[in-house]
Amino acid sequence: MLLRTLIPAALLLAACSGPADAPAGESVIEVKDAFIVKPAEGRDVAAGGLMAYVTGAPVELVGASTDVADRVELHTMTMEDNVMQMRQVESFTVSEGEPVVLQRGGNHLMLFGVDPAIAIGDTVDLSLEFRDSDGTSQTLVTSADVKGLGD
Ligand SMILES: [Cu+2]
Known part of the structure; x- marks a missing residue:
């Protein structure tokens, strides 16, 4: 009974607090240098990368999405x-x-069905889902630079 009343309150707290005012003991995640590579003409598959850091307990990067x-x-x-x-x-x-380092030639993001309208120099929103050891999810939206194949 006690647990049932405590758990929803804890989840609510986690959902409402941003990284800046996260309660002690919670993992604070920071993502930097996100990018995606504009696919070659006529292709719609692209690689992407980022750096992800955590302060506190380890977390898993479990998914990513973008419009x-x-x-x-x-x-x-x-x-x-x-x-x-x-x-x-x-x-x-x-x-x-x-940190997790995702880059071309190493571990990376792979995007399928990339919008051909994106242009080199654009920035696009990249949504990242992280999960901590007790299964709590944190979604972080970062902006990713669109780069050329050789950049
Ligand atoms: Cu790949």
């Missing part, structure tokens, strides 16, 4: 038998002192 793509996946990139292999993964762990 300018149908779907965003989390991918790893590894060398297997001298061939670069990309694989979709469920999540990346962000720990204090161990």
